[in-house]
């Protein structure tokens with residue numbers, strides 16, 4: 001019997017590919033393997049759900065059994081892949097081996113741990129990168145309310161806002177000199193900081209955490225500037241690192257992510273990669289809609305068609321209640337932001353050297369212009 005197509009991972013990428021494949025081929029044997037429980041859920045609901053104290057079960061869109069039944073696939077949960085044996089076309093797990101004909105790595109990205117973090121409680125710093133993280137963080141929050149969030153990027157700002165709205169005392173620390181430094185220009189970022197402060201978040205830029213120690217009843221945090229203060233929880237929101245170990249150990253090309261061509265293939269003709277673990281021409285997958293677009297391409301490629309990934313221009317709407325923010329991040333190219341403030345908002349547009357609109361960020365009453373600007377991109 002022919003070895004099946006195996007997908008490693010049941011996150012946004014693994015399940016988007018499963019759905020896309022089934023639209024083309026109802027019968028092909030498909031196996032998905034994951035080290036978690038295989039439940040389907042949306043990560044972008046986690047911050048808001050934490051604020052609302054939603055039970056983890058309330059976030060599950062479909063259980064592993066429901067996904068397997070709905071899409072006619074074999075899904076093996078709680079199996080940790082340790083190694084790819086490319087010679088034998090086998091995956092090596094703690095529980096044994098599993099053969100593959102073609103293999104898709106959809107292993108996602110891990111939350112970045114702060115490398116220099118010291119102290120007796122350094123291992124107690126938490127992250128919010130999965131449903132399991134969510135369940136743990138929610139249980140740790142029970143009866144406690146002093147939370148420090150380290151990292152003022154998209155995830156950190158959303159988390160701080162949602163926690164503050166659920167009566168937590170939140171301090172948001174960002175080592176750079178502004179929040180959202182990778183996403184927004186200065187004026188827009190300052191408006192977001194004001195909105196967070198109005199929601200009760202204490203915002204501290206140009207500082208980070210150097211130590212976290214266990215005191216008698218609480219954690220004692222020491223910032224890089226030497227400020228000491230007590231807290232109940234420290235949550236790290238410093239970004240993610242693509243999970244590339246399986247690919248690297250198997251001798252596949254790895255840069256920041258697993259290097260794939262625009263058809264999502266690696267240097268091994270039988271191995272592909274999709275989602276946050278992968279990169280194409282130096283560009284990482286970051287948004288759910290980019291992963292969805294990649295899944296459509298890869299499904300066709302795996303069915304023998306010639307297709308290439310084209311990055312869609314997409315909107316990211318921040319979940320900060322008092323300050324609506326819609327961002328269309330510009331591609332990595334030379335250009336400049338131009339910001340204009342209105343009384344109740346900010347319009348920031350990014351133009352390349354020829355003056356063409358390549359991205360934008362809209363705040364407050366300006367967000368209504370998002371769809372129109374999206375249509376003007378690249379003209």
Ligand SMILES: Cc1cc2nc3c(=O)[nH]c(=O)nc-3n(C[C@H](O)[C@H](O)[C@H](O)COP(=O)(O)OP(=O)(O)OC[C@H]3O[C@@H](n4cnc5c(N)ncnc54)[C@H](O)[C@@H]3O)c2cc1C
Pocket residue numbers: 008009010011012013014033034035036042043044045046047079080081082106107108109128129130155243246274275276277285286287288289291316317
């Ligand atoms: C808090 C938060 C908020 C976000 N908000 C937004 C948003 O608003 N909009 C947006 O577009 N995107 C958002 N994102 C990003 C988006 O959710 C991710 O890009 C997407 O979920 C990544 O999907 P993935 O399948 O690549 O990885 P993951 O969902 O991480 O899935 C990885 C899978 O691989 C499995 N796996 C890994 N290693 C192994 C192994 N060795 N053996 C077996 N299985 C393995 C895991 O068990 C898991 O099933 C957010 C992310 C977070 C964390």
